[in-house]
Amino acid sequence: MQHPDTGVTFKAQKAFLSTVPAAVSGSDLIGWIRDRLTTAGDATEEAAHIAHLLAVYGYVYPLAEGHSLLVKDDSTSLYRFQAPYFWLSVSGRPDNVDYAIYLTKRMIRSKQKSGFEEYEKTALTRLQKLLADRWQFIALQAEEELKLARERKKNDRMVLEMQERAYWRVHRPPPGYMNPVDHPLQRHFNDVQMQRRMARGREQQQQQHDQHMQKRREKQLQQQEAALQSTGAHCTSNNIATAIHKSMDIIAAVAAAAAASSAAAATGTSGSEDQTGTPAVQAGSPWLQDDQAAFHSCQGTGESGLTPRQVKLWGTSFDFLLRDPAGREYFRHFLTREFSSENLRFWLAVQDYKFGPVSQLHARMESIFAEFLASGAPSEINIDSRTMTATQRGMQEAGRFSFEEAQEHIYMLMKKDSYQRFLRSEDYKCLLQASADKHGQQLAKTKKAAAAHAFSFVKRQQAGGGGSSSKNRTETVSSTETSSSNGNRPMRSNPVVVVQMQQQQQASILKNGGGASTSYNYADRGTIDEVTPWEAGDNQVTPWETAGNPENPVTPWETAAIPSNPSSSKLQHENLMQKQELQPDDNVTPWESAAVASNAPENLVTPWESAAAGSSSAAFQAVVTAPDNQVTPWETADNPENAVTPWEKSENAVTPWE
Amino acid sequence: MEEQDLTGEIETLKKKLAEEQGKLSDADLILSCQKIEPITQVNIKVRKVLKGHQGKVLCMSWSQDKRHLVSTSHDGKLLVWDAFTTNKEHAISMATTWVMACAYSPSGQFVACGGLDNKCSIYPLLEEEPVTKKRLVGTHTSYLACCQFNTSDHQVLTGSGDSTCVLWDVESGQMIQSFHGHAGDVQALDLSPSESGRVFVSAGCDRAANVWDMRSGQCVQLFDSHESDVNSVRFYPSGDAFVTGSDDASCRLFDLRTDREVAVYKKESVLFGCNAVDFSLSGRLLFAGYSDYVLNVWDVLKAKRVAMLYGHENRVSCLRVVPDGTALAGFKDSAA
Numbered sequence: 001m002q003h004p005d006t007g008v009t010f011k012a013q014k015a016f017l018s019t020v021p022a023a024v025s026g027s028d029l030i031g032w033i034r035d036r037l038t039t040a041g042d043a044t045e046e047a048a049h050i051a052h053l054l055a056v057y058g059y060v061y062p063l064a065e066g067h068s069l070l071v072k073d074d075s076t077s078l079y080r081f082q083a084p085y086f087w088l089s090v091s092g093r094p095d096n097v098d099y100a101i102y103l104t105k106r107m108i109r110s111k112q113k114s115g116f117e118e119y120e121k122t123a124l125t126r127l128q129k130l131l132a133d134r135w136q137f138i139a140l141q142a143e144e145e146l147k148l149a150r151e152r153k154k155n156d157r158m159v160l161e162m163q164e165r166a167y168w169r170v171h172r173p174p175p176g177y178m179n180p181v182d183h184p185l186q187r188h189f190n191d192v193q194m195q196r197r198m199a200r201g202r203e204q205q206q207q208q209h210d211q212h213m214q215k216r217r218e219k220q221l222q223q224q225e226a227a228l229q230s231t232g233a234h235c236t237s238n239n240i241a242t243a244i245h246k247s248m249d250i251i252a253a254v255a256a257a258a259a260a261s262s263a264a265a266a267t268g269t270s271g272s273e274d275q276t277g278t279p280a281v282q283a284g285s286p287w288l289q290d291d292q293a294a295f296h297s298c299q300g301t302g303e304s305g306l307t308p309r310q311v312k313l314w315g316t317s318f319d320f321l322l323r324d325p326a327g328r329e330y331f332r333h334f335l336t337r338e339f340s341s342e343n344l345r346f347w348l349a350v351q352d353y354k355f356g357p358v359s360q361l362h363a364r365m366e367s368i369f370a371e372f373l374a375s376g377a378p379s380e381i382n383i384d385s386r387t388m389t390a391t392q393r394g395m396q397e398a399g400r401f402s403f404e405e406a407q408e409h410i411y412m413l414m415k416k417d418s419y420q421r422f423l424r425s426e427d428y429k430c431l432l433q434a435s436a437d438k439h440g441q442q443l444a445k446t447k448k449a450a451a452a453h454a455f456s457f458v459k460r461q462q463a464g465g466g467g468s469s470s471k472n473r474t475e476t477v478s479s480t481e482t483s484s485s486n487g488n489r490p491m492r493s494n495p496v497v498v499v500q501m502q503q504q505q506q507a508s509i510l511k512n513g514g515g516a517s518t519s520y521n522y523a524d525r526g527t528i529d530e531v532t533p534w535e536a537g538d539n540q541v542t543p544w545e546t547a548g549n550p551e552n553p554v555t556p557w558e559t560a561a562i563p564s565n566p567s568s569s570k571l572q573h574e575n576l577m578q579k580q581e582l583q584p585d586d587n588v589t590p591w592e593s594a595a596v597a598s599n600a601p602e603n604l605v606t607p608w609e610s611a612a613a614g615s616s617s618a619a620f621q622a623v624v625t626a627p628d629n630q631v632t633p634w635e636t637a638d639n640p641e642n643a644v645t646p647w648e649k650s651e652n653a654v655t656p657w658e
Numbered sequence: 659m660e661e662q663d664l665t666g667e668i669e670t671l672k673k674k675l676a677e678e679q680g681k682l683s684d685a686d687l688i689l690s691c692q693k694i695e696p697i698t699q700v701n702i703k704v705r706k707v708l709k710g711h712q713g714k715v716l717c718m719s720w721s722q723d724k725r726h727l728v729s730t731s732h733d734g735k736l737l738v739w740d741a742f743t744t745n746k747e748h749a750i751s752m753a754t755t756w757v758m759a760c761a762y763s764p765s766g767q768f769v770a771c772g773g774l775d776n777k778c779s780i781y782p783l784l785e786e787e788p789v790t791k792k793r794l795v796g797t798h799t800s801y802l803a804c805c806q807f808n809t810s811d812h813q814v815l816t817g818s819g820d821s822t823c824v825l826w827d828v829e830s831g832q833m834i835q836s837f838h839g840h841a842g843d844v845q846a847l848d849l850s851p852s853e854s855g856r857v858f859v860s861a862g863c864d865r866a867a868n869v870w871d872m873r874s875g876q877c878v879q880l881f882d883s884h885e886s887d888v889n890s891v892r893f894y895p896s897g898d899a900f901v902t903g904s905d906d907a908s909c910r911l912f913d914l915r916t917d918r919e920v921a922v923y924k925k926e927s928v929l930f931g932c933n934a935v936d937f938s939l940s941g942r943l944l945f946a947g948y949s950d951y952v953l954n955v956w957d958v959l960k961a962k963r964v965a966m967l968y969g970h971e972n973r974v975s976c977l978r979v980v981p982d983g984t985a986l987a988g989f990k991d992s993a994a
Contacts, residue, residue: 045966046927049952056951204926313939317896319853354855355810357829400834401856401873408854 026051026077029060055079058088061166069169086167094171097138100127102168104142119174306435315423318415322347330431334422335414342379343410343418346372350407354400365395365402373406383409679918687911687920691959697942702955702967706744710737713755716773717804720978721762727978728769730757736771738783750781750788759805759816770795770814772802778816780828796826796833803862804846809855817844823860825872837870839877846890852897857914859900861888867902869914881912883919890934894958895941901958903932909946911958923956925963934977947977 034047051071054060062069063078071079084090103124128135149157306326314321321327328344335341349372353364372381373391383391387405394402422428713732720727726747730736734755738748756774763769763780772778778795781788800819808815808825813834817823821840824833842864850857861867866882886906893900899913899920908924909932923944930950937944943964944956953967 049950049966053950201926319851319897322853323851351809351853351855355808355813357812358827358832358834359829399873404854404856404873411853 024060024079024081025074026072026079027074029071029079056170058082058086058167058170061162061169063162080162080166082166083163086163088170091167094167096127096131097134099123099168099172100131100135100138101142101145102164103127104138105146108142108146117174123172306431306438308432308435311428311431311435315428318419321419321422330427331419331422334425334427335418338418338421340418342372342381343414345379346381347407347410347414350403353403361400362398365398368403369395381406381410682916683918687959688961694959696960696962697957697964702965706741708739708741708744710739710746711735716756716758717760717771718978719760719762719769721766722764723766726762726766728760728762728771730760730771730773732756736760736769736781738769748783748788756801759802761806761814763807763811764809765811768807768811770805770807772805772816774801776801776818778802778805778814778826780814793828793831795828795831796824798822798824800843803844806847806849808849815847815849815858817847817860817862819843821862821864823847823858823870835872835875837868837875837877839868839870839880840864840866842887845888848891848893848900850893850897851895857897859891859893861891861902863887865904867891867900867912879914879917881910881919883910884908886931889932892935892937895937895939901935901937901944903935903946905931907931907948909935909944909956921958921961923958923961923963928954928963936977945977953977 030044030047030051033050034044037047037050048071051060052069055062055069055071059082060071060079061082062071063080071077103120106120107124131138149160152160310324310326314324314327321331328348332341332344335344346368349364349368353361353368356364369377371377372379373383373388374380383406387409390405391403394404708729711729711731711733712735715729715731718727718729725740725742726738727741728736728738730752732755734752734757736748736750736752736757737746738750739745740747750769752771752773754773754775757771758773759778760769760771767784768780768782770778770780776798778797780793780795782791782793785791795814796816798816798818798820802816802818805814805816807813812828814826814828815823816826821838821842821844823837823840823844825835825837826832827834837860840860840862842862844860844862846862847858847860849855850859856872857869858872859867859869864882865884865886865888866880867884867888868877869879869881870876871878881902884902884904884906885908886904888902888904890903891900894911898915899911901909901911901923903909907928907930908922910919910923911921912918913920923946928948930948932946932948934947935944937958942958944958945953945967946956947953954963955965955967956962957964
């Protein structure tokens, strides 16, 4: 490498008063290695890595001050080659005596020139104690060497000093660095592997040589092209590469290699999003700025809301939605409106059960059974008989996986059905919108909407009269009764309910108190630039545990405060007035009956129940166990009651008030 | 004679298995993914340097709040950092200096750790003196190599040098389930990200990666195509595949559904063993830390290296991506 013609180009560096001969710039060094030794695409980085290894082992040393041995790829950082005398392979490992001599020399010299480092000082004192008996000899030796050095020419002396310093930098590294000799880079191959590698290496060397020559030719071509075009040489090489790829005949058979398809599917959307979205992501990455506020706003923790990234992630996989607590809450609200939240609650309950303390296994099993699985249970989930028998068998074993079959069944149910609807729902779209808006800091839009919206009024304290709320339920039910077609319906009717509430009462409606209310902590939210009312801690009392309350957060108006249509609430307000006149008389609702004592629900034959095939006749249950048979009150197309209302006309999101 | 017959039979069975598997493989990952756009640039820079350890950093783990992380080092200290401000929030002195495994609990209230003392202990972080409130979760007959909380604060899964993995109940300190089947020390384990919580993979010095079913306690799949000790294992974000990093300088992607190795990430110029692997959030990028001071970033689908990251003056011993995928912490063998 030090060959004058084919080696690295040398440069002299001016340092203080004298010039350092034969210094090499970092970029030259790396460039030379790259041209000679590597052929791959990321050659520069590999070459930099090799250069770094050279420096670590002491064959090259930096001229700059500081302890770092990183070889920088720029033209200003300079390095020198170590003399063979000091090479690791030649000199072997030094002992403490040599080090002591060196340190003594440094100390003497340092009184005149450059600083004696802290760690060197400590090392010197330590060695003095260690080698106290030979200290006289060491001191003498140091003085001798200094005298000899003074007799040399200034340049030579300087060079020798630098070399020595570099040598000791390798063998006695400063604190925080590892000695490569004591802690060598470990290779754990066995002999067979090594031989195979060598054989392969020899074969490939020939190939590489050919490639190398070809590359040179290409380079020349490119340089000519670059002279003609304005684009750089690297662009043309890219084109060649992509052209090659395109011309190849690729048969993408994706059969049993499911990994490929799933990977491609998963990453094709999110992966390409990764790249295309990288600039956006970086803008949102909290690690780029240095202040806490940035972290919070980017992360959406504490008071702030969600990042668009987060919301998009929920769209990619059901698991992501379930894993994110905010996502879970949104999904739960959505399900509550669809009257199928018991699925999610069951799933969450079983998760707690599976991963909870062993001591509570039995108690939890009982309560899960009572709440979800017993016939006539308050939140009875809909599972087929086979699963039920398996579950009962599992319960007898009383293991952590007793509810496994049921949980899987419910999981698939949610994934195939509710999750898909959630993604298509207004809720989700508004979330995307809202988080994007917030992120782009366009708070004006949402703020205005929020003012019109009924957020602040919803003070979720513990209260709630039965009567007033039932009246609300009436309206809700009736409104849902008349609407139909797709599942988006409830989302639109709910803001209606919201405004209703505002009109009628200020008191909270929440029955459940306890757990659910803590998660709806809307109090004191003056501005709505963020969209997560449940940030205030998670519910210690999980709703499903509060047995005996059949209303358990499964009531439409609890979810009302979700700003699903912040912009349209005002308009809906007007429509509401119309609607109220439509059904003033229907006071009988399934919830009411259940609230009383779940007695004689048979008389409450509301239209959608009759259509709800396969469920029990109990009104409450029919409504509650909706999702599996895909029949929700507003979806029964064959329902004669579904008169033509403005809501029915449109299938998609285009409605009169939007 | 008996032994020879048996070993001969083993060989023939293995060959038959390989044949059967070969029949099923009708597509190659690399080929199938050629239409996908290549990754143009990986823009990763060093943002923070956490200095404070006085010895080799042996293990680290991120908290679910994406901000805190815990790391243990050879100087016997366990440090809890706020990675964003680079402050050290807790410093706990360990009884033993070789703490090779640590884990942050999902709620962020506990850290579990263990090492050469054969024990897995839990420290509550909310107390003023976590050291005093230390709680013993489980004991092995050999060193503890890795540990992880199983989805909640109440269960801990540990892998040990006695070649077993055990699931412990934190509250009672009892063993819930133990997993026997490795022929050598277990070096790393990872729980499947799928929400069912039934599957985990462990890998060890017997060059194999085992996939376990937590319900039955059995090893359901075994992958042994590595040529040397496997140091690290991580599930692909979808939960259907996992990647292992080994001392033979290669990382391999194994697929659970097709039951075979799907891709190998290696290069002639990469000579040194891989100590730690982790995925980016989408799973498109694989970050692998090696013994020769470098961090290679591989494109998972194309098996090409897309970047080499430095900033390390020493061996990369452990490496984790933050739960939301925005940052990556690698700890090197020195004052981190």
